[in-house]
Amino acid sequence: MQMILTENRILKLFEKKRSRILSVYFSAGYPNLNDTAQIIRSLSDSGADLIEVGIPFSDPVADGPTIQESNKIALDNGISVKLIFEQLAEIREHVDTPIILMGYINPVIRFGVEAFCRNCREVGIDGLILPDLPMQEYLENYKSSFEAHGLLNIFLITPQTSGERIRAIDRNSRGFIYMVSSASTTGAKTGISQDQVRYFERIKEMKLDNPALIGFGISNKETFNTACRYASGAIIGSAFIHVLKNAENLRQDIRTFVKSVKE
Amino acid sequence: MKIKVDDRGYYGNYGGAYIPEMLYPNVEELRQNYLSVMEEDGFKKEFDHLLKTYVGRPTPLYFANRLSEKYGAKVYLKREDLCHTGAHKVNNTIGQILLAKRLGKQKIIAETGAGQHGVATATVCALMGMECVVYMGEIDMARQKPNVERMRILGAGVRPATSGSKTLKDATNEAMRHWINDPVDTHYVIGSVVGPHPYPDMVARFQSVISEEIKWQLKETEHVEDPDYVIACVGGGSNAAGAFYHFFDRDRVKLLAVEAAGHGNETGESAATTVLGKAGVLHGSKTLLMQTDDGQVVEPYSISAGLDYPGIGPIHAHLFESGRAAFYSATDEEAMQAGILLSKLEGIIPAIESAHALAVLDNITFSPDDIVVLNLSGRGDKDLETYIKWGKY
Numbered sequence: 227m228q229m230i231l232t233e234n235r236i237l238k239l240f241e242k243k244r245s246r247i248l249s250v251y252f253s254a255g256y257p258n259l260n261d262t263a264q265i266i267r268s269l270s271d272s273g274a275d276l277i278e279v280g281i282p283f284s285d286p287v288a289d290g291p292t293i294q295e296s297n298k299i300a301l302d303n304g305i306s307v308k309l310i311f312e313q314l315a316e317i318r319e320h321v322d323t324p325i326i327l328m329g330y331i332n333p334v335i336r337f338g339v340e341a342f343c344r345n346c347r348e349v350g351i352d353g354l355i356l357p358d359l360p361m362q363e364y365l366e367n368y369k370s371s372f373e374a375h376g377l378l379n380i381f382l383i384t385p386q387t388s389g390e391r392i393r394a395i396d397r398n399s400r401g402f403i404y405m406v407s408s409a410s411t412t413g414a415k416t417g418i419s420q421d422q423v424r425y426f427e428r429i430k431e432m433k434l435d436n437p438a439l440i441g442f443g444i445s446n447k448e449t450f451n452t453a454c455r456y457a458s459g460a461i462i463g464s465a466f467i468h469v470l471k472n473a474e475n476l477r478q479d480i481r482t483f484v485k486s487v488k489e
Numbered sequence: 490m491k492i493k494v495d496d497r498g499y500y501g502n503y504g505g506a507y508i509p510e511m512l513y514p515n516v517e518e519l520r521q522n523y524l525s526v527m528e529e530d531g532f533k534k535e536f537d538h539l540l541k542t543y544v545g546r547p548t549p550l551y552f553a554n555r556l557s558e559k560y561g562a563k564v565y566l567k568r569e570d571l572c573h574t575g576a577h578k579v580n581n582t583i584g585q586i587l588l589a590k591r592l593g594k595q596k597i598i599a600e601t602g603a604g605q606h607g608v609a610t611a612t613v614c615a616l617m618g619m620e621c622v623v624y625m626g627e628i629d630m631a632r633q634k635p636n637v638e639r640m641r642i643l644g645a646g647v648r649p650a651t652s653g654s655k656t657l658k659d660a661t662n663e664a665m666r667h668w669i670n671d672p673v674d675t676h677y678v679i680g681s682v683v684g685p686h687p688y689p690d691m692v693a694r695f696q697s698v699i700s701e702e703i704k705w706q707l708k709e710t711e712h713v714e715d716p717d718y719v720i721a722c723v724g725g726g727s728n729a730a731g732a733f734y735h736f737f738d739r740d741r742v743k744l745l746a747v748e749a750a751g752h753g754n755e756t757g758e759s760a761a762t763t764v765l766g767k768a769g770v771l772h773g774s775k776t777l778l779m780q781t782d783d784g785q786v787v788e789p790y791s792i793s794a795g796l797d798y799p800g801i802g803p804i805h806a807h808l809f810e811s812g813r814a815a816f817y818s819a820t821d822e823e824a825m826q827a828g829i830l831l832s833k834l835e836g837i838i839p840a841i842e843s844a845h846a847l848a849v850l851d852n853i854t855f856s857p858d859d860i861v862v863l864n865l866s867g868r869g870d871k872d873l874e875t876y877i878k879w880g881k882y
Contacts, residue, residue, distance in 0.1 A: 335770060386673075
């Protein structure tokens with residue numbers, strides 16, 4: 227198990243880099259069914275440090291309208307968990323950037339947790355973000371399968387998460403902690419308020435064992451830079467979905483967007 | 490059989506609290522406090538007082554003479570349709586809103602399918618001077634128009650859920666999103682025995698007044714506490730949970746749960762979760778869920794907006810799996826006929842939800858001494874338009 231984790235690309239990334247990490251989220255099968263692998267390659271080529279591939283779900287309760295829509299279009303396009311694994315089958319021949327699958331727990335349960343983890347390992351997935359999988363449930367019923375297949379489980383914290391619970395999450399995390407920037411669904415807010423900055427400072431002062439990436443409300447260079455002052459980096463989701471939605475040339479538009487955030 | 494939620498919020502294999510971290514503090518606050526608040530003398534007094542003087546409890550346990558004659562058994566109707574606002578839903582909204590006030594909440598949100606839970610929530614918010622927002626599927630708003638206007642008259646904001654199937658499931662999604670975006674000072678009043686722990690247990694407890702009354706009412710009329718059958722319809726399953734509650738461990742009492750089969754379980758247009766569902770997670774709990782092989786939630790269908798939900802409460806998934814309750818399903822056609830029959834025989838126009846429970850009386854061979862209690866969960870006023878469209882009366 228330990229040997230598998232030493233190969234984990236997320237852990238390797240944070241070993242060599244602890245600041246200005248850019249993670250980008252998009253929904254698999256969006257905007258067109260077979261764009262998934264191309265978008266990953268373009269993100270990687272453009273300098274994204276981490277890639278989060280969303281598993282579309284019919285009832286994404288933690289997501290705002292933008293990601294709800296990309297989920298719906300991807301499902302209408304015919305995406306499925308099985309197809310995502312097929313689309314990613316050869317991705318490791320081209321891309322060494324860490325890849326995380328992010329989605330809701332139901333499709334994972336339906337696919338079969340063990341089979342899901344095995345497929346993740348086969349295609350080279352490094353971690354999972356399953357917002358509606360509670361920590362206790364994870365520890366009791368999922369952790370051993372995830373770890374046996376070299377998968378890190380990434381937990382979320384929010385401005386309302388108590389200090390005590392943040393410590394517990396930190397103890398049970400490996401890789402990084404996903405710091406939700408405000409009490410909101412994805413893509414609901416733009417900009418960063420003074421309240422949020424106080425929350426970022428509070429977390430920074432806790433000196434957690436794991437690095438944190440800030441997500442929700444990060445949309446451009448300005449918000450990315452602000453987030454990077456308080457955390458190891460940030461995650462962009464809805465804003466990138468907008469780029470994909472309006473893209474005329476995927477590869478070029480992705481490159482332009484990533485550069486505009488990082489440089 | 491003991492049917493009780495465990496420390497982790499499970500009934501057997503079903504339940505739990507599968508919620509994003511954004512909702513954890515609110516749900517945890519509720520979990521830590523609901524039992525102690527519900528046990529406070531002051532809380533109980535206020536709750537009981539409102540049930541009596543405002544809701545009109547106890548509701549009658551009515552011996553349905555002509556229905557009994559027709560089915561060859563002693564058929565009693567538990568008249569939840571006579572509750573203020575027209576359905577059992579208000580038992581729960583009074584309980585939850587009293588609880589929310591004690592937790593210092595100022596704003597209330599809710600989801601609604603047929604509109605009964607929304608109306609019950611809007612009503613109690615008016616009573617207690619609280620701000621109220623109700624999410625309702627756009628399609629449901631069209632088919633339950635009077636209830637939309639009732640909520641508005643009562644001062645609630647009604648917001649359409651325009652995503653997905655635009656029915657109860659999507660209204661629940663929107664209410665959860667609202668709660669994520671506005672977690673402080675807001676309580677989410679879930680209307681059924683669904684959602685993350687402690688909701689299923691809390692709602693079942695508030696609705697358990699139904700079976701508590703059935704017990705002493707039967708004692709008065711039949712000199713026994715236990716009927717032979719208790720029959721109730723199940724969408725999420727709150728009226729059934731309330732009607733079954735005090736009979737769970739009385740194994741001789743047969744519990745019959747009736748789901749909506751829409752156009753028929755084999756047509757793909759149904760809401761009968763125990764027939765078509767598999768274990769999954771929706772709206773915060775693990776339960777039986779109508780879904781594709783890929784784990785996408787299937788959009789259910791029923792003529793009844795209140796039963797048009799792709800899951801069932803985890804307590805019912807457990808009742809089904811353990812065999813403690815027998816699950817039946819009734820089609821649109823069977824339910825409508827049963828509703829019209831009750832109207833003609835007893836002068837009671839039932840809600841189409843409750844008519845599904847009535848429909849299974851046809852499927853059971855009773856002996857003449859059998860005591861059958863059927864929970865008539867709501868009245869048919871809100872469904873008049875559906876009855877009219879149906880014709881055939």
